[in-house]
Amino acid sequence: MKADGVTLLILDFPARPPGGPEQAAALRALADSIAQEPGLLWKIWTGSTAEGRAGGAYLFESRAAAEAYHRMHADRLGRAGVTGIEATYREINEPLSRITRAPIP
Amino acid sequence: MKADGVTLLILDFPARPPGGPEQAAALRALADSIAQEPGLLWKIWTGSTAEGRAGGAYLFESRAAAEAYHRMHADRLGRAGVTGIEATYREINEPLSRITRAPIP
Numbered sequence: 001m002k003a004d005g006v007t008l009l010i011l012d013f014p015a016r017p018p019g020g021p022e023q024a025a026a027l028r029a030l031a032d033s034i035a036q037e038p039g040l041l042w043k044i045w046t047g048s049t050a051e052g053r054a055g056g057a058y059l060f061e062s063r064a065a066a067e068a069y070h071r072m073h074a075d076r077l078g079r080a081g082v083t084g085i086e087a088t089y090r091e092i093n094e095p096l097s098r099i100t101r102a103p104i105p
Numbered sequence: 106m107k108a109d110g111v112t113l114l115i116l117d118f119p120a121r122p123p124g125g126p127e128q129a130a131a132l133r134a135l136a137d138s139i140a141q142e143p144g145l146l147w148k149i150w151t152g153s154t155a156e157g158r159a160g161g162a163y164l165f166e167s168r169a170a171a172e173a174y175h176r177m178h179a180d181r182l183g184r185a186g187v188t189g190i191e192a193t194y195r196e197i198n199e200p201l202s203r204i205t206r207a208p209i210p
Binding site for chain 1: 140147151155195200
């Protein structure tokens with residue numbers, strides 16, 4: 001595992017109440033924007049209805065790209081009133097991950 | 106999001122000290138076995154050298170498949186002396202995830 005290599009970033013925070021059509025359109029626009037972020041390979045949008053959580057699992061090309069996105073997105077979420085954002089950074093074991101069909105470059 | 110649909114399972118636990126060639130071979134054999142688990146789409150093998158953590162991010166076809174694997178793997182890790190396994194289950198927002206190139210079925 002390389003500390004400066006491909007990085008999995010997990011963000012998890014309290015979910016906001018479900019919105020209507022306007023919020024759905026805003027989230028699609030946000031997804032379009034996130035898809036363009038430098039160094040992002042992919043994002044899975046995650047949530048837990050039972051636990052009232054929202055967030056995402058992101059794979060970035062580098063730790064630096066993950067950290068830059070995390071800073072930007074935490075600021076953006078904060079302006080939207082989201083607090084208590086938990087972030088977890090993990091390195092990837094590439095040889096073992098390939099054996100288990102992992103979606104890595 | 107569907108509580109019984111495609112499920113992201115994150116397992117995270119204290120890393121054991123790095124082993125030698127025998128442990129590496131055992132881990133490859135374990136990966137071969139995990140690749141055959143029912144309902145598993147993929148596993149990314151994760152770790153943090155700085156935090157001393159090991160684990161994985163798994164995508165399963167269903168919550169039931171994730172729970173069955175979690176029970177089996179926690180028992181297996183326990184027999185290997187691993188304690189303090191943290192498990193997080195998350196549902197997937199498919200429409201938004203597709204926009205951000207998520208590796209989902």
